[in-house]
Amino acid sequence: MKDVKVYLSEKEIKEKVAELGRKISEDYRGSDKNLLVIAVLKGSVIFLSDLIRNIDVDLAIDFMVISSYGRSTVSKGNVKIIKDLDINIHSYDLLIVEDILDSGYTLSKLIEILKVRNPKSLKICALLDKPDRRVVNVDLDYCGFTVPDEFIVGYGLDYDEKYRNLPYIGILEP
């Protein structure tokens, strides 16, 4: 394992996730709301599982797998669905949950794909936002933390499929 410097502790993450859960619960309370939380595998899976346990309104969850080209290629805008949702979304208020918003290619493409299917509403929640790297604009409705332009691992985020199991969020030392 390479060295990882703690950037956000377990406690800081826990408090932020609870706060996000409270906000989302307030916004989606009421019989006219039909919340479906969608996560993109795999990076968001830890965040999703903690977040939904802090939301106290009825909700459903579903997952997508999408592929985008490697971080270093210019063709990263080319996003392909590997596994689609199981649920028909047109009667749902969608909340897309992402681990990190970086260039914005993945989320902007996903929003485009899902909007065509006419959900009742569509909002975005990202735990981390790395604005320095943005290429395509994406408006976040809920955001946990803004992070510097460094490689972030832990709490679901990987480097070469490793480090997802770290309970904190860290910066990978070069």
Ligand code: IMP
């Ligand atoms: P985007 O399409 O460039 O916004 O990238 C989004 C995806 O890239 C995220 O869902 C992550 O899976 C991955 N990613 C971006 N930055 C990092 C990072 O610093 N660490 C780990 N994964 C990252």
Ligand code: MG
């Ligand atoms: Mg991801």
